[in-house]
Amino acid sequence: MSGYRDRLGNHQDHARIAAALEESSGIYSGMSSLEKQIARAFDESRTGKVWKTRFYKYATNNTSAGTKLLDNAGMAIPTPATDSVEGVDPYLDYAVFRWQRCNYVRDDSDGFARPTALKGWPGYKEEGAVDVGTLKMTFYWKYEEGATYYDIIMSDTPHPELGLVPWCDAVKIDADGNKTVMPYFIVSAFNSVTASDGLLRSQPGASAYNQSYNSQVTDYQKKGTGYWGSRASRNTLQIIWLAIKYATKNSQKYFSGCTSFDARGTVAVAETDASRIVITKSTSFERYNTVSVSKSGAASNIDRQSADAYATANRVLITSVEDVTISGTTYTALNIDGTVTTTVGEIVTSYPCHSGITDTVIGLYDGAPVSCTNGKHGYRIGGVEYMNGQAVIAADTVMEFQSDYSKNVYVAERPTKHVKDAHTGYKLIGNILPGDYYQGDTHLDMSTGGHNAMAKGGGDSVGVGDYIWGGDNNSGLREYFQGGLLWSGSRAGACSVGCWNVLGDSDWYYASCD
Numbered sequence: 001m002s003g004y005r006d007r008l009g010n011h012q013d014h015a016r017i018a019a020a021l022e023e024s025s026g027i028y029s030g031m032s033s034l035e036k037q038i039a040r041a042f043d044e045s046r047t048g049k050v051w052k053t054r055f056y057k058y059a060t061n062n063t064s065a066g067t068k069l070l071d072n073a074g075m076a077i078p079t080p081a082t083d084s085v086e087g088v089d090p091y092l093d094y095a096v097f098r099w100q101r102c103n104y105v106r107d108d109s110d111g112f113a114r115p116t117a118l119k120g121w122p123g124y125k126e127e128g129a130v131d132v133g134t135l136k137m138t139f140y141w142k143y144e145e146g147a148t149y150y151d152i153i154m155s156d157t158p159h160p161e162l163g164l165v166p167w168c169d170a171v172k173i174d175a176d177g178n179k180t181v182m183p184y185f186i187v188s189a190f191n192s193v194t195a196s197d198g199l200l201r202s203q204p205g206a207s208a209y210n211q212s213y214n215s216q217v218t219d220y221q222k223k224g225t226g227y228w229g230s231r232a233s234r235n236t237l238q239i240i241w242l243a244i245k246y247a248t249k250n251s252q253k254y255f256s257g258c259t260s261f262d263a264r265g266t267v268a269v270a271e272t273d274a275s276r277i278v279i280t281k282s283t284s285f286e287r288y289n290t291v292s293v294s295k296s297g298a299a300s301n302i303d304r305q306s307a308d309a310y311a312t313a314n315r316v317l318i319t320s321v322e323d324v325t326i327s328g329t330t331y332t333a334l335n336i337d338g339t340v341t342t343t344v345g346e347i348v349t350s351y352p353c354h355s356g357i358t359d360t361v362i363g364l365y366d367g368a369p370v371s372c373t374n375g376k377h378g379y380r381i382g383g384v385e386y387m388n389g390q391a392v393i394a395a396d397t398v399m400e401f402q403s404d405y406s407k408n409v410y411v412a413e414r415p416t417k418h419v420k421d422a423h424t425g426y427k428l429i430g431n432i433l434p435g436d437y438y439q440g441d442t443h444l445d446m447s448t449g450g451h452n453a454m455a456k457g458g459g460d461s462v463g464v465g466d467y468i469w470g471g472d473n474n475s476g477l478r479e480y481f482q483g484g485l486l487w488s489g490s491r492a493g494a495c496s497v498g499c500w501n502v503l504g505d506s507d508w509y510y511a512s513c514d
Contacts, residue, residue, distance in 0.1 A: 058440025204356025233449025
């Protein structure tokens with residue numbers, strides 16, 4: 001497949017291409033030499049094609065399937081990949097659907113993410129004081145409602161005659177409020193971990209927990225004034241890709257996420273400094289799962305609340321699973337990344353997946369390790385990892401209960417500063433109807449990249465099919481609790497939102513992203 005990854009070449013071409021760009025018309029003014037190379041590669045790869053998918057509103061037709069139109073018509077739905085099975089994806093023939101890993105930093109003025117190194121080039125890192133991102137071509141899009149339907153449209157070129165706008169996170173805003181559409185944008189690739197410098201960073205590893213809307217206002221600012229935590233737009237991206245590529249409202253038709261993995265086992269053979277955990281024979285665990293080992297009777301055996309206090313091994317990664325025979329008895333061995341000393345009777349408990357496990361998926365395909373639909377692994381779409389078994393708290397979104405128990409949804413547009421226990425200066429993008437229900441339709445906001453449920457549905461396989469946990473309050477602010485948990489099952493999904501948590505709530509299943 002030709003495209004920008006080929007045109008980027010290698011780092012030895014860097015100086016030559018940058019010098020040529022310096023002599024250009026000035027459209028790359030203010031960019032680093034790396035940015036200029038990326039910009040030129042993207043500009044040479046744009047096709048002008050327009051991809052469109054139409055969905056009927058739930059009240060008209062309760063199907064989850066959309067109809068592909070314009071240049072999207074006739075394009076096959078991709079087959080996702082795993083770590084051992086290659087996928088099929090005709091969209092990867094177009095640069096706007098491809099991606100590349102990078103390191104990045106955020107501008108102080110507005111938080112715009114700028115690349116500092118590309119994977120495979122000198123200087124790229126995935127540990128230490130760095131963030132790992134997904135570099136993508138800027139796309140132009142539109143969400144448009146009719147009386148009985150809504151359309152999601154995107155292109156790799158502006159098409160002003162269609163009313164397309166650039167993706168919100170591709171717009172650079174300077175200190176005076178002037179806006180520049182950049183040729184690329186960067187999304188944090190993974191849930192944040194606590195990095196070696198003690199800060200929340202997008203890296204492979206054990207995903208940080210006890211995150212909240214309020215904590216993100218403080219904690220990400222420790223990295224610089226442009227850092228606030230991930231916007232709801234990070235999640236909206238997968239909703240758009242699912243619509244265009246897979247023609248579906250229902251993410252779990254193709255990707256379940258780590259949502260059916262509330263599993264436990266018992267240590268059957270004690271071992272010292274071992275690179276495995278030997279348990280009674282079990283089929284509950286697979287490679288790339290994460291587990292903790294706790295003393296029998298510890299609170300974490302029941303609710304995972306006290307994992308750190310009671311853990312013999314805390315959130316270790318399983319690298320493979322095999323049956324072993326010891327003294328004539330067959331057990332299951334969970335081979336792990338690291339070593340552990342275990343005692344017979346200790347409890348092995350499932351935990352959210354490590355960040356970064358989807359980098360085991362073959363090539364640039366969407367997919368998940370082992371299986372996309374067995375409920376035990378996070379997945380990636382467009383190079384961005386989602387649903388590892390924790391909900392991701394949107395850092396820019398606040399809900400406010402109304403007197404009828406519905407919730408107004410407010411989103412902070414860049415470069416609006418985020419504020420604790422408030423939504424000062426945030427934009428109202430919509431209202432979530434009261435009650436607990438499966439969604440029928442989801443509304444997307446073009447200026448902020450936010451999203452909100454706009455119609456009730458009737459089950460997990462019709463309409464959007466993701467759940468709204470509505471809460472029963474008539475006042476107060478709540479955080480945007482996205483995706484679902486280890487045990488959410490079919491109620492989880494790309495559009496699932498919990499509405500009950502106050503802005504400072506946190507727990508082991510509350511995650512965040514840069």
